[in-house]
Structures are given as structure tokens and as C-alpha cells.
Amino acid sequence: xxxxxxKPSIDPVAAFFTGLTGLATLFILAxxxxxxxxxxxxxxxxxxxxxxxGGTDTDMFDASRAGIFPMIIGxxxxxxxMTVFVIPVGVxxxxxxxxxxxSGSLLxxxxxxxxxxxxxxxxxxxxxxxxxxxxxxxGGSLDSLSGxxxxxxxxxALLWASLTLAVMTVPVVIVxxxxxxxxxxxxxxxxxxxxxxxxxxxxxxIVLPNALPGILTGGILAISRAAGEVAPILFTGAAYYLRDTxxxxxxxxxxxxxxxxxxxxxxxxxxxxxxxxxxxVVVLLALTFGLNLIAVIVxxxxxxxxxxxx
Amino acid sequence: xPMNMTFLRITLLSLAASLSLQAVAGEITVKGSDTMxxxxxxxxxxxxxxxxTTKVQVTGGGSGTGFAALQNKQTDIAxxxxxxxxxxIEQCIxxxxxxxxxxxxxxxxxxxxxxxxxxxxxxxxxxxxxxxxGKVTNWKDVGGPDAPIILYSRENSSGTYEFxxxxxxxxxxxxxxxxxxxxxxxxxxxxxxxxxxxxYGGAAYGAGAKHIKVSETKGGDAxxxxxxxxxxxxxxxxxxxxxxxxxxLEKGEIKEDLDWIRSDDGQxxxxxxxxxxxxPHLRKK
Amino acid sequence: MGIRxxxxxxxxxxxxxxxxxxxxLSTIAMVFLIFLFVGREAFPVLLGRVSSAAAQExxxxxxxxxxxxxxxxxxxxxxxxxxxxxMDRDTIQSLMEVRIEASAEEKPSRDAELNTVxxxxxxxxxxxxxxxxxxxxxxxxxxxxxxxxxxxxxGSLKTTIVALLFAVPLSLAAAIYVxxxxxxxxxxxxxxxxEMLSAVPSVVxxxxxxxxxxxxxxxxxxxxYRLNAFLAGIALGLTCVPVIFxxxxxxxxxxxxxxxxxxxxxxxxxxxxxxQIVVPAAIPGLFAAVVLGFGRCIGxxxxxxxxxxxxxxxSPSLIEPVRTITATIAAELGETVVGGHHYRMLxxxxxxLFIVTFLTNLAGDVVIHRLKGRLEGKK
Numbered sequence: 001x002x003x004x005x006x007k008p009s010i011d012p013v014a015a016f017f018t019g020l021t022g023l024a025t026l027f028i029l030a031x032x033x034x035x036x037x038x039x040x041x042x043x044x045x046x047x048x049x050x051x052x053x054g055g056t057d058t059d060m061f062d063a064s065r066a067g068i069f070p071m072i073i074g075x076x077x078x079x080x081x082m083t084v085f086v087i088p089v090g091v092x093x094x095x096x097x098x099x100x101x102x103s104g105s106l107l108x109x110x111x112x113x114x115x116x117x118x119x120x121x122x123x124x125x126x127x128x129x130x131x132x133x134x135x136x137x138x139g140g141s142l143d144s145l146s147g148x149x150x151x152x153x154x155x156x157a158l159l160w161a162s163l164t165l166a167v168m169t170v171p172v173v174i175v176x177x178x179x180x181x182x183x184x185x186x187x188x189x190x191x192x193x194x195x196x197x198x199x200x201x202x203x204x205x206i207v208l209p210n211a212l213p214g215i216l217t218g219g220i221l222a223i224s225r226a227a228g229e230v231a232p233i234l235f236t237g238a239a240y241y242l243r244d245t246x247x248x249x250x251x252x253x254x255x256x257x258x259x260x261x262x263x264x265x266x267x268x269x270x271x272x273x274x275x276x277x278x279x280x281v282v283v284l285l286a287l288t289f290g291l292n293l294i295a296v297i298v299x300x301x302x303x304x305x306x307x308x309x310x
Numbered sequence: 311x312p313m314n315m316t317f318l319r320i321t322l323l324s325l326a327a328s329l330s331l332q333a334v335a336g337e338i339t340v341k342g343s344d345t346m347x348x349x350x351x352x353x354x355x356x357x358x359x360x361x362x363t364t365k366v367q368v369t370g371g372g373s374g375t376g377f378a379a380l381q382n383k384q385t386d387i388a389x390x391x392x393x394x395x396x397x398x399i400e401q402c403i404x405x406x407x408x409x410x411x412x413x414x415x416x417x418x419x420x421x422x423x424x425x426x427x428x429x430x431x432x433x434x435x436x437x438x439x440x441x442x443x444g445k446v447t448n449w450k451d452v453g454g455p456d457a458p459i460i461l462y463s464r465e466n467s468s469g470t471y472e473f474x475x476x477x478x479x480x481x482x483x484x485x486x487x488x489x490x491x492x493x494x495x496x497x498x499x500x501x502x503x504x505x506x507x508x509x510y511g512g513a514a515y516g517a518g519a520k521h522i523k524v525s526e527t528k529g530g531d532a533x534x535x536x537x538x539x540x541x542x543x544x545x546x547x548x549x550x551x552x553x554x555x556x557x558x559l560e561k562g563e564i565k566e567d568l569d570w571i572r573s574d575d576g577q578x579x580x581x582x583x584x585x586x587x588x589x590p591h592l593r594k595k
Numbered sequence: 596m597g598i599r600x601x602x603x604x605x606x607x608x609x610x611x612x613x614x615x616x617x618x619x620l621s622t623i624a625m626v627f628l629i630f631l632f633v634g635r636e637a638f639p640v641l642l643g644r645v646s647s648a649a650a651q652e653x654x655x656x657x658x659x660x661x662x663x664x665x666x667x668x669x670x671x672x673x674x675x676x677x678x679x680x681x682m683d684r685d686t687i688q689s690l691m692e693v694r695i696e697a698s699a700e701e702k703p704s705r706d707a708e709l710n711t712v713x714x715x716x717x718x719x720x721x722x723x724x725x726x727x728x729x730x731x732x733x734x735x736x737x738x739x740x741x742x743x744x745x746x747x748x749x750g751s752l753k754t755t756i757v758a759l760l761f762a763v764p765l766s767l768a769a770a771i772y773v774x775x776x777x778x779x780x781x782x783x784x785x786x787x788x789x790e791m792l793s794a795v796p797s798v799v800x801x802x803x804x805x806x807x808x809x810x811x812x813x814x815x816x817x818x819x820y821r822l823n824a825f826l827a828g829i830a831l832g833l834t835c836v837p838v839i840f841x842x843x844x845x846x847x848x849x850x851x852x853x854x855x856x857x858x859x860x861x862x863x864x865x866x867x868x869x870x871q872i873v874v875p876a877a878i879p880g881l882f883a884a885v886v887l888g889f890g891r892c893i894g895x896x897x898x899x900x901x902x903x904x905x906x907x908x909x910s911p912s913l914i915e916p917v918r919t920i921t922a923t924i925a926a927e928l929g930e931t932v933v934g935g936h937h938y939r940m941l942x943x944x945x946x947x948l949f950i951v952t953f954l955t956n957l958a959g960d961v962v963i964h965r966l967k968g969r970l971e972g973k974k
Binding site for chain 3: 013014015017018020021022024027029031032035036038039088089093096100110111112113114115116117119120121123124126127128129131132133137167170174198199200224227228229230231235257258260263264265274277281284288289291292296300
């Protein structure tokens with residue numbers, strides 16, 4: 001800091017770097033714009049009522065007749081089932097971390113560290129985990145317990161794919177819920193405790209209802225993240241072609257994101273199927289972006305509330 | 311914890327639901343060769359239209375996947391674009407005490423593709439082998455222009471990869487530089503857009519690249535891969551496509567489906583997706 | 596609400612607290628289980644308990660089943676006692692026949708007796724028959740299964756380095772701009788907009804790279820291979836831009852405003868305050884952003900699976916196709932026989948990946964923790 005601070009207010013160096021970093025920001029936004037623009041331009045025309053509600057019983061690879069309804073249902077089923085597992089675990093862990101844990105303790109550090117680590121484990125490793133733990137170990141054990149000669153549980157299935165995704169998205173729910181819990185005015189808790197409510201009662205009747213939007217955000221973000229993932233479900237449940245939507249937890253399923261992968265690498269005719277590919281991409285993007293947008297809006301409200309609270 | 315209770319209740323309910331829904335009648339699972347997954351799916355579509363009570367579920371992954379699933383009893387029918395190996399038969403016998411039953415269900419000729427602009431029109435098996443093992447790396451060594459050869463191959467899980475390796479490379483390894491793509495259409499597209507590329511895949515696959523003539527030996531008769539030459543087994547790189555199954559399962563709807571696939575009706579579908587139908591004596595009457 | 600007091604209520608409290616603690620501990624259990632169950636399939640290879648040697652002992656004639664003792668027969672056929680006892684004569688006979696067929700299929704090779712999943716074949720070059728010099732090759736589906744992981748490790752590093760070279764400057768610059776220089780009213784829009792990039796699924800980015808970016812970059816730079824490490828790296832960079840940006844922006848914003856305000860009061864430009872005061876204070880956080888970006892890149896699967904060309908070459912060139920660790924697992928696992936050496940080798944790769952990302956995450960975590968402590972301490 002060699003006295004540069006005393007220069008006149010219009011500093012060419014400062015202007016240059018401000019421009020440069022601004023340009024970098026603009027560049028990232030432009031890339032996002034180009035990608036989205038291109039994909040919607042190519043795929044928008046394919047998305048029709050028939051495309052969304054049509055099945056795969058006619059022709060999966062004929063752009064004029066193909067429908068992706070089973071994929072939409074498959075994706076919806078796996079992410080909704082996932083929330084059944086991930087939200088309780090995520091929310092309760094977040095409650096522990098904000099309401100019970102002493103912030104400096106070793107245990108808290110370990111739990112936080114584990115959460116951060118879970119967030120960084122590569123998605124393909126979750127896929128391997130799904131195969132090794134859920135399918136081989138849990139599924140295999142269930143099969144040998146029930147004594148069935150054919151594997152009923154020990155094979156790729158909707159249940160295992162959802163559980164694998166649940167393990168993957170636990171950190172997402174924890175982070176969002178924690179943020180919401182911290183945003184609640186401390187006065188509310190104190191008032192409840194002062195009136196004689198126990199800690200548990202305070203959490204159940206005061207803290208959780210107030211944190212509901214945040215918990216919702218966590219769930220939405222988890223769904224959005226999971227809906228776009230392919231690697232964890234490659235070997236745990238996704239199928240190339242099925243005629244029907246999944247009917248039970250042990251069925252395999254077709255899936256939007258997996259369908260994008262299939263169409264971009266294994267389609268029988270690259271040119272003819274590209275409308276289906278881009279159409280599927282548009283539907284998938286509408287899903288992940290729509291959910292993210294909702295999450296962003298709810299979150300910015302929570303942040304405003306938090307600023308007001310503290 | 312009310313939340314915990316709800317969670318438990320939902321889990322129990324869904325478990326109960328899943329148990330009551332299992333064992334749906336008339337469901338056939340087909341798994342295996344990626345080369346055949348489109349064919350299998352076409353068969354499934356056509357068959358289900360004819361027999362709405364039967365449901366056919368088709369997944370790919372490669373011929374090896376199909377055999378693995380057959381051993382693990384995860385599939386009723388395994389599609390394969392190569393013959394089963396003795397080791398895989400051994401696993402099957404260990405799993406269900408019998409040799410798996412084998413049926414040829416279609417014929418396929420493998421074409422070697424080059425770019426339309428490439429003047430090379432014919433290669434011998436030996437030249438193709440030298441190109442794919444990395445011994446020959448420039449087109450001028452096989453009668454083409456002075457340009458490097460860009461190799462396109464398939465993922466090692468595909469039966470096409472293994473068949474090409476056995477038949478053309480005589481078991482030698484592919485050059486490491488060979489790029490691996492997941493499907494024949496992708497190989498075709500890559501070759502179509504790259505003047506120096508070479509690829510391989512189904513003979514009946516569409517246009518976009520030049521299918522070169524292949525001779526058994528250098529200077530021998532170079533044969534075009536057409537339906538006629540493949541069916542007559544004159545074109546050197548041809549194969550059967552197979553299905554395998556546990557003999558005990560060959561009854562009921564599975565047998566009906568298989569019989570239909572091997573009938574004249576089923577064989578009609580084969581041509582639609584780019585393979586060649588079985589010669590009449592191998593069909594189911 | 597009825598307030599319950601006394602022993603019963605307190606017991607409920609205690610139980611609930613323990614339950615909550617137990618569920619929270621499950622996050623630690625998950626990390627542990629992932630390591631355990633991915634590692635479980637890999638350990639037999641790492642401990643040298645798996646052999647991939649192709650050669651078998653000379654097969655016995657079928658009649659030998661009448662002369663061998665049951666124990667010898669069982670050992671010869673590699674059956675467990677339970678399997679053996681449940682088999683009838685016909686089954687045993689067909690197994691004997693298959694053994695003979697298997698040995699007929701085998702191609703004689705001087706490498707047939709090598710256990711190719713031993714450490715030295717995994718890490719160091721070896722001159723296989725058919726090759727004229729020692730090589731690093733990953734050829735798992737082959738008469739002799741060759742599992743050298745170096746081409747894959749180098750492939751992963753190559754794409755990751757390109758991705759970081761592309762994404763780090765861009766994301767850090769954007770983070771500085773958004774957190775320090777931009778008009779606060781704009782900031783509220785720009786930040787979520789950039790983070791929206793993470794809402795693009797990686798499989799979609801991969802497809803975009805394959806169909807659009809590949810052609811654009813090839814015609815721009817005129818290189819030979821349409822799919823290569825460079826292309827995959829750029830696409831990979833796009834997946835880690837939001838990660839790096841987000842963490843870096845948080846780190847920069849967490850530097851107390853008073854630092855900047857002091858500098859501005861002394862007449863510094865906004866840029867000078869950002870560059871000379873805020874950035875140095877946030878350096879550990881920026882470092883963590885890069886480290887976590889690295890972890891994200893090296894573990895990303897779909898982009899590289901679709902857009903890298905997937906050729907396992909060990910070369911320094913960035914414009915040749917590559918095959919990464921993640922893409923190899925994704926492309927090959929579906930084909931392998933559960934419990935076989937190829938299957939286990941892919942779990943070895945997964946374990947390696949898990950350990951690398953675990954360490955980078957830990958490093959990033961520790962650094963961020965320290966930074967927070969330091970900034971809070973100085974407040």
C-alpha cells in the first residue's frame with residue numbers, strides 16, 4: 001500500500017480492473033444465456049402436449065410420435081421418494097446443530113465435517129455406494145432372509161436409487177434448514193421457554209413452524225439437484241426402455257436425465273432423434289430451473305427476515 | 311417426534327404397497343447387448359401390440375451385462391451380440407444347474423466406415439487389423455492420402471467391440487488412441503464429420519459414411535457388405551445375434567415371445583432396425 | 596398448550612434429545628459407510644487377494660469325475676460345499692465339459708499366468724506380449740486383463756487442470772466484482788443468476804459440449820480430435836464455476852465492511868480497497884474455493900463421459916482424447932460380473948476417488964474454519 005490510496009478518484013488501473021472483473025461476470029452470465037438460449041431454441045418446438053403426456057409404447061425414437069411421460073413419472077417418483085428419506089434426517093440433523101449442539105464441541109465439528117464431506121463426494125461414488133451397500137448388502141440380505149431364489153430386492157430398483165440420492169442430498173437439506181433456523185428471532189424461543197414450555201415443545205411448536213419455508217427450500221433444492229443427476233442412478237435403478245411407469249418400489253424406471261444421456265450417446269440415429277433429445281433437455285431444465293427459482297425467492301425472503309431478526 | 315412417526319408410517323405403507331404389487335403376471339425382462347437393445351425394444355413394442363397381456367422390459371448395458379444378469383437371475387432373456395464364453399456357461403451352470411439355451415435371432419454384418427471423401431475403397435482384414443492395433447497410423451500406407459488415421463471404436467462393454475476384436479484383431483488389443491463411443495450411430499456420425507476417421511458398426515446402419523469393401527486376404531476378392539453377401543456368408547465380417555435363457559424358463563409367455571421373435575413375423579422387424587433376418591432354415595416355423 | 600411438568604415430561608425430553616443426536620450422528624455414519632462399502636469391494640484387490648491370471652490348470656477329462664474324491668472334485672471345480680452338495684451328476688458332468696471348452700478357448704500367451712491386478716501392473720509400465728515396449732495400458736476386456744490406472748489418473752488430472760485454468764480466474768474475478776465492486780442493487784440479481792449455472796444438470800452440459808461446443812472449438816482452433824481433454828475441461832469448468840464463485844464470494848463478503856470503509860475513507864478506490872485489503876484477508880477462503888472446485892471437477896462424471904473421447908492414452912497433450920477415472924467407472928461397471936476382478940478394479944478406482952475428494956474436502960473445510968475464526972477474532 002505504497003501511498004496509492006492518495007491518488008485522484010479516477011484511477012485508470014482501478015477502472016481497468018473493475019472493467020475486467022465486470023467482464024468476467026458478464027462472460028459467465030453470457031455463457032449461461034447462450035446455453036439456455038440454444039437449448040430452448042432447439043428443443044422448444046418439440047415440447048408439445050403429446051410429447052409430455054405420450055408414452056413409450058409407440059416409438060421411443062421417432063420424434064413425431066415419441067412421448068416422455070414415463071420418464072417424467074420416473075424422475076418424479078425417484079425424487080419424491082427421496083424426500084421422504086432425506087427431509088427427516090436432514091431437518092433433524094439441522095435441529096441438532098442449531099438447537100442442541102454446543103458450537104465448539106468436538107462432536108459438532110465432526111458432524112459438520114461429515115456433512116461437508118458428504119457434499120463433496122463425487123456422484124459416481126454414490127452410485128458405487130448404492131450398488132455395494134443398498135443393492136448387494138441390504139437387498140442381498142433381504143433376499144436371503146426371505147429365502148427367495150430369485151433376487152427381488154437385490155437388484156436395481158426405484159427404492160435403491162431414491163435412497164442413494166437421499167444420502168447424496170442430505171447436506172443440501174441440512175444447510176437450508178440450518179439457515180432458516182438461524183433466521184428465527186431468538187426472542188421467540190426465549191419467550192416460549194420463559195412461559196414454561198420445554199425445549200422440545202419450543203422446537204416443535206415455535207421453531208419448526210417458523211422454519212417451514214426454509215425446510216421447504218431445502219427439499220426443493222435437493223429435488224432440483226437430484227433430478228439432474230445421472231451417475232448415482234446409472235446402476236441403481238434407471239432403465240433404457242420400459243413400457244410402463246414404475247408400479248412398486250422394486251421396479252426399475254425410465255428417467256429424464258438418464259434419457260438425455262441415452263439420446264446423446266446411444267441413439268439409433270443422431271440426426272432424427274436430436275429433437276427428442278433437445279425436447280427432453282428443455283423439460284428437464286424447466287424442472288431444475290423452476291425449482292431453483294422458487295428456492296432462490298424463498299431464500300431471499302428468509303435472508304431478509306434474518307437481517308431483521310439480528 | 312410426529313415427523314418421525316409419519317416417516318415410519320409412510321415407509322411401512324409403501325413397503326406394504328410394494329409387497330402387494332409384486333409378481334405381476336406376464337412380465338418378461340430382457341437385458342444385454344447394446345447393439346440389440348433397439349432391436350429388442352422394437353420386438354417388445356411389436357409383440358406387446360400383438361399380445362397386450364404380456365409386458366416386456368428391455369435394458370442394455372452390453373452382452374456381458376446380459377450374461378451376468380442371467381447368472382444372477384436378474385433377467386429372463388439375455389441378448390448377446392457374441393457367443394457365450396465357456397466361463398460364462400460355467401457360471402450359469404453353477405447358478406441354475408444347466409447350460410443356458412442359445413438361439414440365433416438375427417444376422418449382422420459389421421461394416422468398416424470411412425469418410426465419404428476418403429479415396430480408400432477396399433481394405434483387407436489384415437490392413438484393418440494393422441490400423442486398429444496402431445501398427446499403421448497413416449492413410450498413405452493403405453493406399454490413401456498422406457493423413458493420420460483417426461480411430462473410432464466402441465466401449466469395451468459392447469459385444470460389437472468384442473466381436474471386432476476377436477474376428478478382425480484376432481484377440482490383439484485396440485490401440486490406446488482409439489476413441490470409444492457408446493453407440494454405432496455415434497461412430498457413424500463421427501466418421502461422417504471427420505475426413506481422416508475410420509470406424510466400425512452394423513452394415514445395415516444408415517448413410518453418412520462410406521462402407522468399404524473388405525477382403526479376407528490382401529489382394530483377395532473385396533466384398534461389399536450387403537444383405538446378400540452377409541446372408542451368403544461371403545462378406546468376411548458377419549455374425550449371428552443371439553438370445554440366451556435358462557432352459558427352465560422356456561415356457562409360457564417367455565416361450566411364446568421367443569417363438570414369435572424367431573418366426574417370419576418377428577423377423578420382419580429385424581430389417582426395420584438395421585440387421586438382417588435369419589435365413590429360413592433357422593427360423594421357427 | 597398444556598404444559599406437562601415432572602418426571603414424565605423430562606424423560607420425553609431426554610429421549611427426544613438422544614434420538615435427535617442419534618439421527619445427526621447418522622451423517623457421520625454415512626461417510627463411514629460409503630468408505631466401508633465402496634472399499635469393501637476394493638480391499639481384496641488392494642490386499643492382493645484377487646487374481647486375474649487367465650491361465651487355468653490343465654483341464655481333466657470328464658471321466659475324472661468318477662475317480663476323484665468328492666473333495667478333490669469340489670476343489671477342481673471351485674465350488675463351495677453347499678453348491679457342491681446341491682448338484683446332481685449331470686450338472687457336475689456339464690461343469691467338467693465346460694472346463695475343457697474353456698481351456699480350448701484360451702489363447703496361449705506368456706502373460707497368462709500373471710496376476711494383472713497386482714500393484715506393479717496397476718501403477719508401472721509393463722511390456723506385454725504383442726507390445727514392442729513397456730506401456731501403460733488400461734484394457735480390461737482382453738485375453739490378458741490390463742489394468743494400469745495411470746492413463747486414467749492422468750486423464751482425470753488433465754481435464755481437471757484445464758477446467759481449473761478456465762474456471763478459477765473467471766470465477767474469482769466475478770466473485771471480486773460481485774462482492775466488492777458491483778452496485779449493490781445489481782448484486783442481488785447477479786449472484787443468484789451465476790449460481791443458476793449449477794441448476795444446469797451436468798448431463799445437459801455434456802450433451803451441449805458434445806453437440807455444439809465440440810464443433811465450435813474445433814473450427815476455432817483447428818485441432819485434429821473433435822473430442823479431447825481441452826473440450827472436456829472447458830465443459831467441466833462450467834460445472835465448477837458456480838462452486839468456486841459461490842464459496843469465494845462468501846469468503847470475500849465475510850471480510851468485515853469496516854476494513855473496506857477504512858481504506859475508502861483514506862481515499863482508496865473501490866478496486867484498490869478490494870485488491871489490497873479484502874482479497875488478502877480472504878485468501879484462505881479463496882484457496883478453499885479452488886480446492887473444493889478441484890474436488891468437484893475430479894469427481895464429475897457425465898460431462899467427461901460424454902465429451903472426452905474416452906481413449907485411455909497416457910500423454911501430456913491436451914488436444915488428444917482422454918478417459919477419466921469417473922467416466923471409466925460409469926462406462927464399464929454395468930458390464931462387469933459382480934465380484935469379478937474387473938468389478939473390483941472399478942471399486943478400487945472409486946475408493947481412490949473417494950479418498951482424494953475426502954482429503955480435498957477436509958483441507959477446504961479446515962481452511963474455511965480457520966478463516967472464519969481469524970476474521971471473527973479480529974472483529
